[in-house]
Amino acid sequence: MKKVLKVLSAAMLSAVVAVGASASVFAATGINAAEQKVLDELNTTVTMNGAEKSLPVRYVNQAEQYFANDCDMTDAQATEVITKIKAVKDYLEGTGKSNWNSLTDAEVEKAVSLAKEAAAVVNCTIEYNKSNKTVSVVTKGSTGTSGSTTSSKPGTSSTSTSQTVVSGSTTGKDAIKTTGFGVPGITAVAGVGFLVVTAAGVYLISTSKKKETIGA
Amino acid sequence: MHNKHHRSSHRSLNGKNFIILPIAFSVLIIGICAAVVVPAGMKFYDMASLFFSDNKHDFSEDYNNIYVPTSEGLEESSTETSKAPTNKVIPITEIDYPHYSDQFGELIIDDCGIKVPLFYGDGDTQLNNGVGIYTGSFIPGYGRPILVAGHNVTYFNGLKYAQKGQKILIRTSYGNYRYEITDVKVRDKDDESAYDLAAKEETLTLYTCYPFDEIGLTPQRCFVYAKFISGPIIDKTR
Numbered sequence: 315m316k317k318v319l320k321v322l323s324a325a326m327l328s329a330v331v332a333v334g335a336s337a338s339v340f341a342a343t344g345i346n347a348a349e350q351k352v353l354d355e356l357n358t359t360v361t362m363n364g365a366e367k368s369l370p371v372r373y374v375n376q377a378e379q380y381f382a383n384d385c386d387m388t389d390a391q392a393t394e395v396i397t398k399i400k401a402v403k404d405y406l407e408g409t410g411k412s413n414w415n416s417l418t419d420a421e422v423e424k425a426v427s428l429a430k431e432a433a434a435v436v437n438c439t440i441e442y443n444k445s446n447k448t449v450s451v452v453t454k455g456s457t458g459t460s461g462s463t464t465s466s467k468p469g470t471s472s473t474s475t476s477q478t479v480v481s482g483s484t485t486g487k488d489a490i491k492t493t494g495f496g497v498p499g500i501t502a503v504a505g506v507g508f509l510v511v512t513a514a515g516v517y518l519i520s521t522s523k524k525k526e527t528i529g530a
Numbered sequence: 531m532h533n534k535h536h537r538s539s540h541r542s543l544n545g546k547n548f549i550i551l552p553i554a555f556s557v558l559i560i561g562i563c564a565a566v567v568v569p570a571g572m573k574f575y576d577m578a579s580l581f582f583s584d585n586k587h588d589f590s591e592d593y594n595n596i597y598v599p600t601s602e603g604l605e606e607s608s609t610e611t612s613k614a615p616t617n618k619v620i621p622i623t624e625i626d627y628p629h630y631s632d633q634f635g636e637l638i639i640d641d642c643g644i645k646v647p648l649f650y651g652d653g654d655t656q657l658n659n660g661v662g663i664y665t666g667s668f669i670p671g672y673g674r675p676i677l678v679a680g681h682n683v684t685y686f687n688g689l690k691y692a693q694k695g696q697k698i699l700i701r702t703s704y705g706n707y708r709y710e711i712t713d714v715k716v717r718d719k720d721d722e723s724a725y726d727l728a729a730k731e732e733t734l735t736l737y738t739c740y741p742f743d744e745i746g747l748t749p750q751r752c753f754v755y756a757k758f759i760s761g762p763i764i765d766k767t768r
Contacts, residue, residue, distance in 0.1 A: 342627035372666030494739035511555040
């Protein structure tokens with residue numbers, strides 16, 4: 315009897331754990347007051363050489379959805395993130411440059427490293443690709459699923475904070491995508507065409523060889 | 531010596547015959563296909579895709595499907611406009627919020643013959659299997675702009691029939707949403723005024739490459755704009 319009770323209680327406990335785990339996997343968290351403060355901060359402008367620069371709205375939207383879905387920020391975390399975002403802004407203002415594209419590589423690296431610190435607070439990592447000037451952000455959601463990545467090339471109106479928090483896209487910075495006939499389709503057509511023509515070439519050559527042999 | 535010379539020249543001739551000529555012919559034939567055959571043949575391609583459609587394949591390893599259709603809110607006819615809809619409010623914590631690459635619904639435009647899987651995210655996997663919401667916009671019910679991409683020769687080919695006044699239905703696991711087309715415009719792909727991601731109201735913008743049925747990369751997009759009619763409102767605060 316005791317054994318049966320043990321098995322039953324173990325089964326019930328694992329069921330409770332499983333249900334609890336699944337709830338934390340699928341439930342969205344919503345936007346709390348701390349996250350709203352961070353969003354408000356992201357919506358403020360930075361003054362670069364007298365010019366007001368704002369974060370492209372698509373990044374703020376992505377941040378909002380990340381907060382709504384995968385992040386449950388505390389007040390302390392929000393304060394830390396806001397402090398770090400302000401540090402990025404102060405640094406950008408201090409460079410004396412009028413936009414992101416006019417920054418030197420060293421300045422970009424410094425700004426990105428500051429942004430990385432802000433991102434780390436909410437479980438994001440940032441990588442900057444010097445060659446194509448793209449920023450990759452990896453988010454690690456509370457769901458425990460594999461992180462999603464996004465790349466974005468900073469535009470003239472963006473600040474480095476624009477890439478601190480995003481929620482998954484692997485298709486570059488542009489909102490409008492290429493929605494024409496897909497490359498795989500073209501590749502398939504080209505492949506079939508190449509095979510047909512090659513076969514025809516082989517046939518023609520073998521035929522002409524036969525003719526040459528008969529002629530000789 | 532003469533034989534050696536003859537063999538080497540024969541080899542180079544073979545190289546020419548087997549490599550250069552086929553490539554040249556391939557380029558020529560593909561060029562002709564692109565210019566002449568493809569635009570006319572796309573009707574047949576579309577017809578054939580009914581039999582060889584991606585929908586029939588199991589791509590479950592490529593993406594996660596969280597869509598469980600609900601019939602709530604479907605009572606109204608998709609063509610009915612006179613009834614004032616009632617929009618219930620649902621807490622965000624109660625919905626299965628999609629992650630990148632999840633299929634979380636379907637998009638239906640009866641008048642255009644469109645009924646396609648709806649994804650969160652607009653990368654290659656999503657657009658090869660349906661239409662996708664840009665992650666810089668929002669999901670239905672959030673009360674903010676929704677920007678949806680789809681390929682012009684497959685899932686959004688029917689947008690060529692889109693007209694003002696037609697109804698759009700988006701079905702998700704957490705509710706069914708109705709929109710009404712307010713405008714259809716062809717704009718440059720780089721024209722950022724074609725959409726407003728900062729809008730504080732729920733708007734639906736669908737787009738695909740233009741011209742329809744054209745192969746390759748096109749610089750223009752056909753945008754279909756729609757206004758929110760009804761559906762559950764997501765309460766995002768806690």
